[in-house]
Amino acid sequence: MSNPSTSVIERRRFLQGAAFAGTTAIAAPTFLAEQAAAAVPADSILVTVTLAGGNDGINFLGPFDTGRYRDVRGRLALNPASSHFAAEGQFFHPRLSRLATRFRRGDVAVVQGVGDHGLDHSHFSNLARWQSANAGGAISGTGWLGRWLDNAGLNQFGGVAIGGQGVPLHMRGDSVDVTDIPRSGGGLYGSDTSDLRDRNMYRAIRRMGRGTNLGPWVDRVGEVNAQSVDAAQAVSPAFNAPLPESSRVTSDMVLAARLINLGLGTRVLNIWHDGFDNHDNQISGSADQGDHADLLHELDVAIDSFFATLSPSVAPKVAVMLYSEFGRRVEPNGSDGTDHGTAGHVVLIGRSVKGGLYGNKPSLTNLDNRGDLQVTMDFRRVYSTVLEEWLQTDARPVLGGRYRTLGIFDDGEPAIPENDLRARAAQLRARRVGNRNDYLRVHSPSF
Amino acid sequence: MRLDRPAAAHLLRRAAMGGTNAQVNAFFDMDHVAAVDLLLDTSNTPSVPGWGQFAGLENWRAQEAMIEWWVDRMITAPPTIEEKLTLFLHSHFATGRDKVGESELMWRQHRLLRAHGEGSFRNLLERISLDSAMLIYLDNESNVVESPQENFARELMELHTVGNGRFSEDDVVAMARAWTGHNTVGATRENNWQYDPTYIFRSEDHDNGAKTLFGISQNWDAIDTLDELCFGVKATATSDFIARKMFQFFVHSNPSQATVDQLAANWRANNLNIKSLVRDVLLTDDFWAAETRYALVKSPVEFMVDIMRRLGMTSDDTSVRWRMEGMGMTLFDPPTVAGWGRNGFWLGTATAWTKSRWTNNLKWGSEDRNVLQGLDELPPSEVIDAVVNFFGLHEVSAQSRNHSEDLIARVQADYSWAMRYEPFAIGMFMPEVQCA
Numbered sequence: 072m073s074n075p076s077t078s079v080i081e082r083r084r085f086l087q088g089a090a091f092a093g094t095t096a097i098a099a100p101t102f103l104a105e106q107a108a109a110a111v112p113a114d115s116i117l118v119t120v121t122l123a124g125g126n127d128g129i130n131f132l133g134p135f136d137t138g139r140y141r142d143v144r145g146r147l148a149l150n151p152a153s154s155h156f157a158a159e160g161q162f163f164h165p166r167l168s169r170l171a172t173r174f175r176r177g178d179v180a181v182v183q184g185v186g187d188h189g190l191d192h193s194h195f196s197n198l199a200r201w202q203s204a205n206a207g208g209a210i211s212g213t214g215w216l217g218r219w220l221d222n223a224g225l226n227q228f229g230g231v232a233i234g235g236q237g238v239p240l241h242m243r244g245d246s247v248d249v250t251d252i253p254r255s256g257g258g259l260y261g262s263d264t265s266d267l268r269d270r271n272m273y274r275a276i277r278r279m280g281r282g283t284n285l286g287p288w289v290d291r292v293g294e295v296n297a298q299s300v301d302a303a304q305a306v307s308p309a310f311n312a313p314l315p316e317s318s319r320v321t322s323d324m325v326l327a328a329r330l331i332n333l334g335l336g337t338r339v340l341n342i343w344h345d346g347f348d349n350h351d352n353q354i355s356g357s358a359d360q361g362d363h364a365d366l367l368h369e370l371d372v373a374i375d376s377f378f379a380t381l382s383p384s385v386a387p388k389v390a391v392m393l394y395s396e397f398g399r400r401v402e403p404n405g406s407d408g409t410d411h412g413t414a415g416h417v418v419l420i421g422r423s424v425k426g427g428l429y430g431n432k433p434s435l436t437n438l439d440n441r442g443d444l445q446v447t448m449d450f451r452r453v454y455s456t457v458l459e460e461w462l463q464t465d466a467r468p469v470l471g472g473r474y475r476t477l478g479i480f481d482d483g484e485p486a487i488p489e490n491d492l493r494a495r496a497a498q499l500r501a502r503r504v505g506n507r508n509d510y511l512r513v514h515s516p517s518f
Numbered sequence: 519m520r521l522d523r524p525a526a527a528h529l530l531r532r533a534a535m536g537g538t539n540a541q542v543n544a545f546f547d548m549d550h551v552a553a554v555d556l557l558l559d560t561s562n563t564p565s566v567p568g569w570g571q572f573a574g575l576e577n578w579r580a581q582e583a584m585i586e587w588w589v590d591r592m593i594t595a596p597p598t599i600e601e602k603l604t605l606f607l608h609s610h611f612a613t614g615r616d617k618v619g620e621s622e623l624m625w626r627q628h629r630l631l632r633a634h635g636e637g638s639f640r641n642l643l644e645r646i647s648l649d650s651a652m653l654i655y656l657d658n659e660s661n662v663v664e665s666p667q668e669n670f671a672r673e674l675m676e677l678h679t680v681g682n683g684r685f686s687e688d689d690v691v692a693m694a695r696a697w698t699g700h701n702t703v704g705a706t707r708e709n710n711w712q713y714d715p716t717y718i719f720r721s722e723d724h725d726n727g728a729k730t731l732f733g734i735s736q737n738w739d740a741i742d743t744l745d746e747l748c749f750g751v752k753a754t755a756t757s758d759f760i761a762r763k764m765f766q767f768f769v770h771s772n773p774s775q776a777t778v779d780q781l782a783a784n785w786r787a788n789n790l791n792i793k794s795l796v797r798d799v800l801l802t803d804d805f806w807a808a809e810t811r812y813a814l815v816k817s818p819v820e821f822m823v824d825i826m827r828r829l830g831m832t833s834d835d836t837s838v839r840w841r842m843e844g845m846g847m848t849l850f851d852p853p854t855v856a857g858w859g860r861n862g863f864w865l866g867t868a869t870a871w872t873k874s875r876w877t878n879n880l881k882w883g884s885e886d887r888n889v890l891q892g893l894d895e896l897p898p899s900e901v902i903d904a905v906v907n908f909f910g911l912h913e914v915s916a917q918s919r920n921h922s923e924d925l926i927a928r929v930q931a932d933y934s935w936a937m938r939y940e941p942f943a944i945g946m947f948m949p950e951v952q953c954a
Contacts, residue, residue: 191669193657195617195855209682212859227867235868237846237853251868253844260874267932272943275925280949283915285812288861292815292949293917299870 110481111423112388115461118327118377119216119341119392120320120370121239124348125194126395128415129433129444130363132181135162139435147403149358157181158428165359166368169375170420177426180419180479184430184447186397192411194348197396202241204454206472215454216339217244218469219462227298228305228335233323233342242341248295250302252330254314254323261303273300305335318369320344321376328380331389338462344370347395351406361407374420390421390461390480394450400443401435413443417453423461423481430477452477519550519806524912526553528811531954532768533557533800534597536824539910541597554800558793560600564591566632569622580621584628585842585849586833592823593832599796600632605819606767607631608849609857611646611678613655615850623715624850627651639760639790640748643678644741650702650715656855659702659715662723666694673855679747681759685732692731696738699724748790757782757790764795766860769805770813777802811913812953815861818845821873821952828908829880829887836879844872877946881939890941898926901937905945918948 134140136151137160154162155171163171173179189208190197200208204215213221220230221244228250232238235253242249253259264270277300280293309329314322323342331337346366354361374391381389398415414433430448439445455474458466467473521529526545530537534557537545545553571587572580592601608631615624627649634642646652647670653659656670671693675685685693699721703714729738732751736742747756761781765773781798788794804810816824822842826832842848846869852858885891890908893901902923906914922944929940945951 191657191667193669196669199854212856232868235844235871237868238866240854249866251866253868253871259871260878268929268938268940271925271928271932272940272947274928275921275944276947278921278924279915279918279947281917283917283949285913285915285950285953286809288815289812289915289949289953291862291865292952295865295867295870296874296947296949296952299867299874302867303871 111461111463113463114338114388115423115463116331116337116385116389117216117339117392117457117461118324118389119241119339119394120324121198121341121343122347122366122370122393122395123194123198123343123345124395125197125397125399125411126347126393126415127349127353127363127409127412128183128395128398129401129435130164130353130399130409131167131367131416132157132161132163132183134160134432134435136160137435143401143435145403146407147354147358147409153359159432161428161432164364164367166364167371169371173374173420174426178420178422178424179426180424180429181427182417182419182429182448182453182477182479184414184433184445185394185417185450185453186414186446186448187450188446190397190413192397194396194411199240201394201396201450202239204241204451204470206451206470212240213244214239214241215458215469216242217247217249219458219464220244220247220249220339222468223247223338223464225338226336227302228330228337229339231327231330231337231340233327233330233340236343239341239343242339248298250306252306252326254319254326259299259303259307261300262307264304276300306330306333308333315376317372320369321373324373324377325380328377331385332380332382334385344373349399349408350404350410351408353403353408355407387422390419390424390457392457393418393420394453398444401438402442413439413441414446414448417450419457419479425479425481429479449474456480521545521548521550521553524811525550525806527910527912529553529557529800530597531820531824532805532814533599533602533796535592535601535820536827536910536954537597538827539907542910550806551801554797557597557800558599558797560598560636562596563598563600564595566629568629569625572621572625575621577619577621581615581624581850582839584621584625585839588628588849589819589823589826589838590832592819593827599636599793602768603635603792603796604628604631605817606764607635607642609852610763611652612852612855612857613651614852618651618654620715621850623651623654628850636793637791639792639795640744642792643748644744647674647678647740647744648700648717650717653700653702653717654715658697658700659704661694661698661701662720663695663698663725664723666691666698666725668694670694671697674743675747677856679759680752680755684752684755684759689731692729692738693743695725695727695729696731696743697740700740753786754782757785761785761795761799765799765802765804768796768799769802770810771861773804777804812950814954815864816952816954817858817864818842818847818869819849820954821845822876824910824951825880825946828910829883829889835883836876841872841876844875845869873946873952877943880946881943884939884942890945891937893941894930894937898923898930901926901941905941905948908942909945909948909951911948911950914948914950918950922948 135149135154141148149165151162153165155168157163157174170179187200187208190200199210202214203211205211223229227248230242230247230249232242232249232251235251238249238251261273277297281290283289309326315325327340327342349363352361353363378386394417395415397412399409399412404410433444437445451470452474455466455470456476456479458464458469459476460480523542523546527542530542572583575583613627615621618624630645630649634645656673657667658670661667668690672690676682700719703716703718705711705713726737728735731738732746746752758778762773762778784798785795819842846864847858890904893904902919925940925944929937
């Protein structure tokens with residue numbers, strides 16, 4: 072199979088291998104580059120958690136002890152005393168205690184002010200743009216991880232969608248098979264091999280299709296039927312023990328961890344956490360109670376359960392990314408809720424994450440002309456970072472443009488503040504020499 | 519051309535929602551043009567109930583009942599173009615209950631699609647665009663001069679008429695301005711702050727300034743833009759986009775540009791009469807070519823309707839909505855503004871598992887219904903003949919035949935006392951049954 076991205080990856084692996092072998096056929100790699108190759112595993116795994124509905128970013132992590140925050144948030148304002156200090160005057164929501172602990176361990180990166188310009192405030196178009204992730208903003212039938220999967224040369228478990236509600240747009244590609252696993256996955260057809268009658272059926276199903284002379288779609292349907300029987304057997308161990316029932320997102324994340332532990336070759340997974348469209352009842356009673364608090368608590372527990380379920384040898388290879396289609400308005404509406412806003416946080420969690428706050432702290436005074444938070448970070452820069460630094464691929468063909476990466480993943484280099492341009496330039500030069508990326512990153516086209 | 523049975527079955531799979539062997543026989547030996555015209559004649563289709571049929575139901579249940587009604591209608595109505603064309607238009611002018619809110623508005627739109635879906639595209643475009651479901655779904659209800667909302671303006675061009683890449687961002691801005699003031703009544707003091715989804719034009723919210731759309735500067739209003747899209751400077755782009763999409767829905771994914779050009783030119787000559795385009799598409803050489811058979815993957819509703827009809831089932835006998843959703847399709851709730859995709863869009867492990875689960879559920883029913891039973895003494899080839907006949911297949915690949923015969927032989931060897939559900943179940947897994 073020949074496709075451009077695979078060959079880039081293969082070439083890069085070859086170069087890294089050559090570096091360790093000490094050949095001089097290429098520009099001598101620096102020590103840094105060798106560390107880089109060692110720090111990020113070749114089979115890194117990304118779990119996206121889609122916080123659907125529009126997560127209120129400044130309720131998730133915000134400057135809870137400032138007067139401006141209390142003025143603008145009114146009844147929604149959280150008490151800093153019961154919140155969890157993060158850094159730079161920012162606090163995590165009271166119900167995110169586990170995430171805050173993880174942050175203090177240095178395993179959580181929060182990218183602030185993330186969004187895109189020129190968007191309306193519709194869930195549909197915002198989510199579609201975030202998931203399509205094309206330079207210029209076009210909504211397409213494929214998404215960024217789907218386009219990566221198209222050329223990653225993985226098996227049918229390379230991409231896994233949890234929930235059985237279809238493959239989400241960001242994992243859809245032109246040719247990739249993403250395995251969509253329903254949460255009530257026990258008893259998937261093909262998993263029960265105890266009865267000879269069933270085994271005979273599976274045998275026939277596996278053999279039908281392919282080379283039928285009735286056209287490509289008849290072949291393809293046969294192939295997918297066969298794959299589904301095989302996949303049922305492969306994933307069924309994940310359902311042997313009951314899944315936790317405390318919340319859907321915990322159940323789904325534990326299922327995801329079990330599937331990763333099975334070692335099926337999975338590189339990207341998606342989980343939905345729905346319900347963030349908190350136009351009303353975002354709080355009820357006090358500011359740290361209500362729908363949003365419940366959702367954050369569920370998420371907090373789910374993330375802990377996820378990492379607790381991962382087997383220790385796999386855990387360092389896994390990063391979790393939380394994202395949402397938009398943040399919410401700064402000022403609450405009249406129903407103890409918030410309406411659709413603009414910028415939000417993208418959060419990356421994992422052992423290989425260089426923890427901290429990235430991007431500019433959202434200003435509560437310098438708002439856009441609609442009174443919403445300014446978007447100060449193109450979401451494609453975060454994706455570019457994930458693609459380049461974590462999935463170790465060239466982000467340009469995936470996103471259709473160049474976006475400066477953020478240095479979030481542990482490449483053996485110390486974190487350099489973004490505004491220290493001289494140090495950053497040196498770092499970039501070092502990376503270039505080290506063949507970690509085969510081009511010098513340039514400023515993103517839109518910001 | 520005289521229709522043989524395979525050709526008649528092909529025509530019913532594509533232009534209608536499939537047909538029984540008896541229905542295929544009724545088209546046997548008919549001239550193919552006469553057969554197409556017979557399917558295009560919808561003058562005797564049963565009437566469509568008003569909202570009253572669902573009015574007493576909870577909102578979610580109403581949507582489910584609408585799905586059940588439609589599936590039963592597809593199963594039982596005499597084969598015509600109406601159901602398939604309504605399905606095409608539902609996806610083309612995608613709106614969904616999830617955002618629109620009230621099932622009643624989706625039902626109103628559904629009736630509108632049936633009442634006007636066979637006439638002028640220009641007329642349908644206007645009716646749909648000003649109908650509550652679309653006004654809400656693409657947010658034109660809040661498109662006002664003080665803060666234009668571009669959602670509808672963009673999709674009107676990108677999805678409903680000219681297609682992506684055939685308009686500029688400036689056109690989106692101008693189009694949005696032209697559609698300002700074409701809103702819903704909304705919640706007003708007069709109606710006691712109750713939300714009213716009825717269309718209203720408020721001139722004070724309309725932008726009366728000059729706008730440059732497609733390079734033409736004038737005081738554009740919504741209705742003028744539709745004429746321009748259909749008959750003006752965008753006529754070629756729109757007719758090309760729609761003709762291609764309809765060809766891909768009814769025939770196969772890869773029409774030649776010459777074929778599309780011919781269809782589009784004829785369509786323009788016919789003043790964008792939708793039925794005339796469908797007729798031309800069904801009469802293309804490509805439609806009748808041998809390689810077009812089974813060149814499409816059945817959508818879940820096509821698959822379920824065909825199987826349910828063969829088993830003598832209605833929506834009372836299986837949970838239609840739940841099963842179909844598991845296969846990736848919820849009628850009245852397409853996944854995005856772009857509606858449903860084709861072919862590969864319907865394929866995946868989760869959808870395959872849902873089909874398998876449904877098959878597992880139905881296979882016991884097949885015994886109760888005495889479907890494909892009592893074949894134990896027949897040689898495997900004759901058992902599979904019966905299966906192929908039951909599912910109305912006229913072309914079966916060597917793979918499907920060999921491996922299903924092998925299955926029957928094994929079952930007969932292993933369980934000499936009874937074959938039970940295997941003939942039915944293996945038919946359900948034949949890729950030919952899942953394709954159209």
